Amino acid sequence: MNRKVYLDYSATTPMKKEVLEEMMPYFSEKFGNASSIHSFGREAKKALDIARDKIAKAIGADFKEIFFTSGGSEADNWAIKGVAFANRDKGNHIITSKIEHHAVLHVCEYLEKHGFEVTYLDVDEYGVVDLEQLKNSITDKTILISIMFVNNEIGTIQPIKEIAKIAKERGVYFHTDAVQALGNVPIDVNDLGVDLMNFSAHKIYGPKGVGALYIRKGVKIHPHIHGGAQERKKRAGTENIPGIVGFAKAVELAVENLDSHIEHVRKLRDRLIDGVLKNIDYVRLNGHPENRHPGNANFCFEFIEGESLLLSLDMVGIAGSSGSACTSGSLDPSHVLMAIGLSHEIAHGSLRLTVGDFTTEEDIDYTIQQLVKIVDRLRQMSPLYEK
Amino acid sequence: MNRKVYLDYSATTPMKKEVLEEMMPYFSEKFGNASSIHSFGREAKKALDIARDKIAKAIGADFKEIFFTSGGSEADNWAIKGVAFANRDKGNHIITSKIEHHAVLHVCEYLEKHGFEVTYLDVDEYGVVDLEQLKNSITDKTILISIMFVNNEIGTIQPIKEIAKIAKERGVYFHTDAVQALGNVPIDVNDLGVDLMNFSAHKIYGPKGVGALYIRKGVKIHPHIHGGAQERKKRAGTENIPGIVGFAKAVELAVENLDSHIEHVRKLRDRLIDGVLKNIDYVRLNGHPENRHPGNANFCFEFIEGESLLLSLDMVGIAGSSGSACTSGSLDPSHVLMAIGLSHEIAHGSLRLTVGDFTTEEDIDYTIQQLVKIVDRLRQMSPLYEK
């Protein structure tokens, strides 16, 4: 078996050639520390400034509102802890949803141990948060709402603009985790009206270990890493210039090619969904039928279990995921699938296949063909399956 | 003017060719997420394991005691905040020194605002901490001692082994910032007896944006970034595999070549110091005469100010620093030079030149020759200088 089909673009992406090319000069030639005043340092600083500017422009933000981090998780931690502790005097209540990424949920749990109260909003069967419940949950102690833009497991897109409006009316900060949104939906921070938004480079064909937090001017937030004066004294540490330069290039490409990317992945994704639903029984498509990440397909195959499905796919060269990559260490079923109301036994049979820029039609057809065989084989082995 | 002489290796280093080569496959081919169970993920996980193992071995630690971070500053923050909050029930007293990196000092200041008490130990004229004062400062509320291994400005090496012994006798955790030590002094965590120790890859010809924290088994410490299960649930975020692989290679090279590196930089550094002291009046060498970073030279030139000295050097292609890179945003004189007892006016005329693997004899001779001219020129302009 030699064929390799990568359908896990929501876990991470290969870096694009153009991104690597942009990064190359900064490893060993233009290697200066951006805080140094000599020519090596100024060269690095200039690259940093240009990168920051590109990313700011790409999302309609101001240069000074972009703060670089080591990735999406760090930025989630910073946004939530930073706002929570800086606004502790105003209140101790945070609202989030049941289907957030663990980098949001586990921070909320941490804050609960430190005197904060957290409301975890329900979602409907498609994974959309309940706006009425949101409105009713806001109290005069509420300081932050954190609702993700696009869900990483089932791909559902949230009504961010409406949430931002509600938050604004009630004078509450609004953070959205846009790690899965960037490059897959249009983003303009002012049009959306969000206060904080975070990104991760490796999800959009950029380098691993780089991300950013957009912080609207005026938002009260604590610094995240204390130390040197980097990132306007809010996030210390020698800047990862090659990484940041690569990130900026990836954002630039993502924004430039947004339409063609969406068209490409949606077409293949739809072909995959159609093929699976047509050829396999007892399968359920999770997430919103329309309002979803253009490359995301998430299925539950009844009577079989996710890991054995993944392993079988892997044996024929197909890389998929059951839920998010980070939970694969855990044996509990996905909290997202539980939140949309699936039973344990069905949630255990989930498979996320995410399509990306390098996916081809042949990849999809091969995957459908293999899936049919594998699902059947596993069902034949399953004590739950009766033909 | 075409000549470029980089003498700021303590600020950052160019990545070595071997390091980049090691990283290259992980950008676009072996690009998997180490948390994924498919072949792409396993390939990444394997690279991660090998890297962790190499670094552990290089410092005599166990594989499970190495935690990757985004750099030295993050690791300092984690070590100190993580231990402080996790051991809050045992006490609220922390001991550090007046000459720590800002990533330690600013964290301590932050903790002071959150109910902790911090003792900042004095240092002698060479920058060595006072062990008697250390012993006398320990109370039954002391939970952590954090003293850097090698100072980044003046290069002084601290008696880490003795400090570790004192800490151990008194049942207090001991963290040392070894960012400037790695690759410049031999390190074995068990021989030294430290509990926590941190590193940064870009200081040793590795990539920017990667570092590590050594946490001795059994040390009570809070997780740093909440989210996915990465880094044994202590530091969430998709691992920066290329960066980590490059870091491991850099560590490997640093340990392999430790002796020849030390010999090379020390020889050049001594040539620089001799040349400067012989050819320029009213100059002072800061830091310990022997017990210092082999590549570090730190001078104070009386009657002139550091920035104009740096700028002038930069104009002839020589990259140096006044104190650490991170403080160059600030206009205050170095806290390290103040701590060793220099007056403000002398501290303002400081210059740090740090020699590295790519420095040549010609670089040094050129630098001495230029320095003589520049110092003279600036002194001619100075109202403080009387021939």
Added chain:
Amino acid sequence: MYNEKVMDHFMNPRNVGEIENADGVGQVGNVKCGDIMKMYLKIEDGVIVDVKFKTFGCGSAIATSSIATEMIKGKTVEEAVKLTNKAVVEALEGLPAQKVHCSVLAEQAVKAALYDYAQKNNITIKGLEDFKPVEDVHEHHDEDDEDEE
């Protein structure tokens, strides 16, 4: 993640299926945890002459079921009841730490089937006098959880 032997038993599981009118049938695990193992035994003169299984579960659950059937086939009831999860893991040449519990499921499935056989035949098998299969073999937390906060 899994070694070759495990992958072989996962991809080519031995003795998959059901036995009609089996002499002993055992089912362990539960859907909530995502694993169910069902074991069918054909026993003649105290010897397991045939064995089949069906498993809903992870790769390791399938591989351990498979090898467990191989290990007890042809054995006497008394020998089979001594099958330990440790022996199963060893036969598979190792399992990842967080997957060792799956082998407990296999051990339990064999015992449950033998217990059913004993019940049906009104006999007691030494070691199975008061058998009760464990409901959930998973440790839902890992080694590091305790020092998390």
Added chain:
Amino acid sequence: MYNEKVMDHFMNPRNVGEIENADGVGQVGNVKCGDIMKMYLKIEDGVIVDVKFKTFGCGSAIATSSIATEMIKGKTVEEAVKLTNKAVVEALEGLPAQKVHCSVLAEQAVKAALYDYAQKNNITIKGLEDFKPVEDVHEHHDEDDEDEE
């Protein structure tokens, strides 16, 4: 960091030196802050016919001293007293935000020298009636400090 004009004045400063028996000498700044500017004026018939400076300080301090001497040379005392740090910054075509204060030092040095001239000659210069040079022009904190914690 600095533009070409600033670097030119830094590398090739105009009017460096001292004037013996100067008609007015002013010194501002202090060693603690790392900057001292000393300005010497030769004044004939109310016109600055010569000016020299010596500066211990950053690149911007040297550049602003240099251009300030150029800007007041040949000017009347009344014109010179109107020199603002803003004009100095403009003449240099801009300074980095955290370096604007260095130009205040230059303005102050000129004023201090003029004040000294006025004192020595027992006259008052309009705008310098109760001149007192600022001791430390640095803002030792930056714009973001307030929201740090």
